[in-house]
Amino acid sequence: MTSLPAMANKQSEAPVRVTSEIGTLRKLLVHSPDSGLGKVVPSKAQDWLFEDIVHLDTIRRKEYDYYTKILLYFLDPDRIKGKLAEADDPGRGFYKPGRPTFFKSDKVVELQWLLAEILENREIRMQLIASVCAIESCSFQIQTRLQDLKPEQLAKVFITGSVDEKEMLFPPIPNFIFTRDIGIVIGEYLLLNKPAKKARTREALLSKYIFFHHPFFERLRPNVLELSETFQHFLLPKDGEERKVTLEGGDIMVVTPDHVLVGVSERTSMEAAYQVTNLLFSRNVVSKVSIIRIPKKRDYMHIDTVFTQVKRNVWVMLGNFSKKAITNEDSDPVQRILEGQKKDDQLRIIQFRKDNVENPTYFNNLEDLLVDISRSDLHSTEETVFLYSGNNEFPFDVREQWTDSCNLLALKEGVVLGYDRNDKTVEAFRKNGFHTIHAEELIEQLDSGRLTTAEIHDTLILMPSAELSRARGGFHCMSMPLVREDIR
Numbered sequence: 001m002t003s004l005p006a007m008a009n010k011q012s013e014a015p016v017r018v019t020s021e022i023g024t025l026r027k028l029l030v031h032s033p034d035s036g037l038g039k040v041v042p043s044k045a046q047d048w049l050f051e052d053i054v055h056l057d058t059i060r061r062k063e064y065d066y067y068t069k070i071l072l073y074f075l076d077p078d079r080i081k082g083k084l085a086e087a088d089d090p091g092r093g094f095y096k097p098g099r100p101t102f103f104k105s106d107k108v109v110e111l112q113w114l115l116a117e118i119l120e121n122r123e124i125r126m127q128l129i130a131s132v133c134a135i136e137s138c139s140f141q142i143q144t145r146l147q148d149l150k151p152e153q154l155a156k157v158f159i160t161g162s163v164d165e166k167e168m169l170f171p172p173i174p175n176f177i178f179t180r181d182i183g184i185v186i187g188e189y190l191l192l193n194k195p196a197k198k199a200r201t202r203e204a205l206l207s208k209y210i211f212f213h214h215p216f217f218e219r220l221r222p223n224v225l226e227l228s229e230t231f232q233h234f235l236l237p238k239d240g241e242e243r244k245v246t247l248e249g250g251d252i253m254v255v256t257p258d259h260v261l262v263g264v265s266e267r268t269s270m271e272a273a274y275q276v277t278n279l280l281f282s283r284n285v286v287s288k289v290s291i292i293r294i295p296k297k298r299d300y301m302h303i304d305t306v307f308t309q310v311k312r313n314v315w316v317m318l319g320n321f322s323k324k325a326i327t328n329e330d331s332d333p334v335q336r337i338l339e340g341q342k343k344d345d346q347l348r349i350i351q352f353r354k355d356n357v358e359n360p361t362y363f364n365n366l367e368d369l370l371v372d373i374s375r376s377d378l379h380s381t382e383e384t385v386f387l388y389s390g391n392n393e394f395p396f397d398v399r400e401q402w403t404d405s406c407n408l409l410a411l412k413e414g415v416v417l418g419y420d421r422n423d424k425t426v427e428a429f430r431k432n433g434f435h436t437i438h439a440e441e442l443i444e445q446l447d448s449g450r451l452t453t454a455e456i457h458d459t460l461i462l463m464p465s466a467e468l469s470r471a472r473g474g475f476h477c478m479s480m481p482l483v484r485e486d487i488r
């Protein structure tokens with residue numbers, strides 16, 4: 001196997017380390033939209049978890065490529081500074097693994113590149129071909145054909161499902177761009193996911209092979225955490241469907257070195273939450289776990305679709321989970337009590353401490369938990385500020401949450417990436433003293449040297465989003481942080 005030299009040589013530092021949501025981002029895994037996204041047909045869009053079909057050239061060139069460029073300016077500037085003309089070349093070779101001009105960064109790490117690297121090894125190649133063909137029910141003939149492909153071609157086929165523009169062998173995995181959901185770094189551990197939806201099964205398989213076989217993750221292997229199915233689930237009614245263990249990265253947030261939030265949602269089951277809590281305690285990964293159960297709704301999907309962190313004392317969230325909305329003080333008492341009976345629709349927050357699991361703490365709204373994290377865990381002495389989706393005005397709150405107003409990625413404390421289309425949320429940021437700047441303008445300023453990344457503070461970077469938002473995820477979902485600086 002040819003290894004990534006820059007990565008392999010840096011064995012002195014931990015291969016992964018994430019102890020907060022907001023410490024300066026140093027390394028992450030990404031995957032830029034591949035041609036598989038251009039093959040999604042309307043009748044399959046929902047099954048494949050897209051809300052619509054997307055225009056491939058727009059989602060790449062006019063949207064996601066800005067994300068790559070900004071990540072490079074912040075994390076690996078030598079790969080981009082002075083190379084904008086090359087990056088913006090019509091062929092987009094800069095963004096495509098396998099092309100001579102591919103950006104090849106060991107900080108902004110492209111999954112397809114790692115996959116191609118592990119496929120250099122014959123044994124791994126054979127195992128993965130057999131596994132992919134088994135889950136996609138391929139014929140023996142197709143399986144044999146795949147064995148003749150070069151590693152880079154094969155990596156592409158595994159992701160896009162297509163050999164060339166004309167021939168599709170199996171469905172694409174368009175959600176691979178949401179790298180958050182394949183695994184999550186907790187301190188110096190990696191928790192692998194168990195996707196809830198069939199459309200994401202192949203992603204989990206490919207990622208597992210990458211984490212277990214790529215030299216970059218070699219020293220991490222003893223720290224890889226996997227969940228198991230419910231004991232003898234196949235003997236339970238409906239094969240144990242009701243007690244299935246499913247977990248996706250959007251439901252895990254590492255808020256301090258010692259405290260992890262776990263969502264129970266449409267995608268992450270209670271069984272998984274309980275396994276994760278016990279695993280994190282027994283392996284001494286953290287000593288505090290807060291379980292946040294949200295309604296099982298497509299709108300909410302994972303907890304990172306309803307809130308994310310901006311600064312140690314600033315959070316963006318959907319107002320439906322605020323104290324005011326939960327206590328529903330202004331409403332008719334009969335209606336309030338009856339609504340309260342719809343148990344499945346309610347937010348529930350339970351916080352466990354390793355040294356006293358029998359006596360958990362309960363929070364009845366999200367704000368109380370987040371204030372506690374800001375104040376008690378992160379020692380913020382300033383008032384905790386909540387920026388609400390759509391400025392907390394109906395119907396903009398729910399409209400903008402749907403287009404990921406709450407799903408922001410922090411590049412460093414106070415500097416976050418979000419979609420430009422969520423006007424009222426953007427207004428809420430401005431009202432609270434944040435600067436806003438469009439991606440294109442930021443790139444121009446960084447490239448000309450008029451601005452440096454160190455000079456950027458308290459800023460919401462506005463990213464073009466017309467096509468990306470149809471895929472139903474924001475930049476929090478489109479990132480799997482591998483290394484963040486610890487916050488003090």
Ligand SMILES: NC(=O)NCCC[C@H](N)C(=O)O
Nearest residue numbers: 049178250302471472473477
């Ligand atoms: N962490 C996230 O919230 N990820 C978003 C995943 C979107 C994708 N279309 C899905 O439905 O799985």
